[in-house]
Amino acid sequence: MTSSDPRGQIFMNPAAYADQEHWHAVAKDLRDNAPVLKIEEEGYTPFWAVTRYEDVFYVSRNNDKFLNTRNSVLGPDAQFEFLGSIGIEPKTLIHMDGEEHTDHRNLANAWFRPRAVAQRQEAIEQIAVEYVEKFRELGGTCDFAQDIAVPYTLRVIMSIFGVPEEDEPTMLKLTQGMFGAADPEYLGDLSDPITLLTDTIQQFDDYFASLAEDRRSHPTDDLATVIANGQVGGCPMDNHATLWYFTIVATAGHDTTSFALSGGLEALLRRPEQVAALKADPSLINNAVDEMIRWTSPVRHFLRYLTEPATLQGIEIPAGDRILLSYPSANRDERMFDDPMTFDALRPNANRMISFGGGEHFCLGSTFARRELRTILPKLFAAVDTIEIDGQPEWAQANFVGGVKHLPVAATFA
């Protein structure tokens, strides 16, 4: 099926994601009637939108046939041409394939293995307690997304990364400039998202260049030191790759997780009987966390490029074409999840969610993300008597990483 189909707007238009009901209605229509749909839109290199779980899973796990490379995220061609013209050429794990990818991933891998993450449990708990206390100090009412989820997840990742606490607001601003550039709230006085994006990338570069220099002359036991002094294939990693390595670890690790926490809590609070079940039996938390991550799907897509023709759902896609993997759609595929449009903390197969992707690029930080949510939620539920939504939640306008950016809540503390 080939068309410049208006349904393709749900992948391109950042504002479309802020209307979740409409977004998911269109995605369901695509899964049922056009699960592999070519989108040809003015200003965009055409792409095939893949919306069923089975296909997102298959493409993710066949890394030889479906490559990442440059432009792994959807945006207008003009934006990439402009970035290239001013010398901004992103190169992170996401943009690499094969041996180059494995070599670079191995550099930081040990920090993200389950055992290494488990060793940080005490530190994560301390940060979780600090933020539950902050909620209490705020008098039991807050914007849970901005007051708790964002700073908590930022603090956890920066504590391993090695960025000092006083620089966290800078990291936050930079991440929001990178992922939230299309959201009017983050644009501020700037006239357009591309200006915000380029300003942000330049500021990241400056910040990380001095961080790298510092960790080369004064190595410590943090992840920044490992990256700054990293060897790939027996040679020191070049400056360009080092700066982008810093950038991906600093950005991929907190907005994603904070959106899973804020949006997941919103969904959970709409089912008070499930909150009660979790309060009564904290062993249910792990499953609830997977359901929160399924439900929120904070990463909305990645692109893959075909090295050879492939057939998906009977549709032949030529070599060289690109595929958009829609994680939020795959996570609501009724062929995989019963009653997928209902949030169910007790869902038996919640752990089959595909929010972390799959194959060789499977999210490096998934263990961290899960642990962060698994740590703060029981502490929150143990601290409060009651907790409920206290206003209208607001969604970010973003077509790459997004979710609930404002979540007013009210709680009474035990």
Ligand code: HEM
């Ligand atoms: C709920 C939170 C998170 C979600 C939904 C998420 C989602 C994803 C997805 C979909 C991918 C690409 C997978 C693929 O292409 O198959 C990815 C990759 C990645 N994530 Fe996460 N992520 C989360 C948290 C984190 C955290 C806490 C970190 C820690 C720094 C992190 C670091 C990374 C890195 C470095 C990659 C690139 C891996 C590679 O290409 O080899 N993520 N993540």
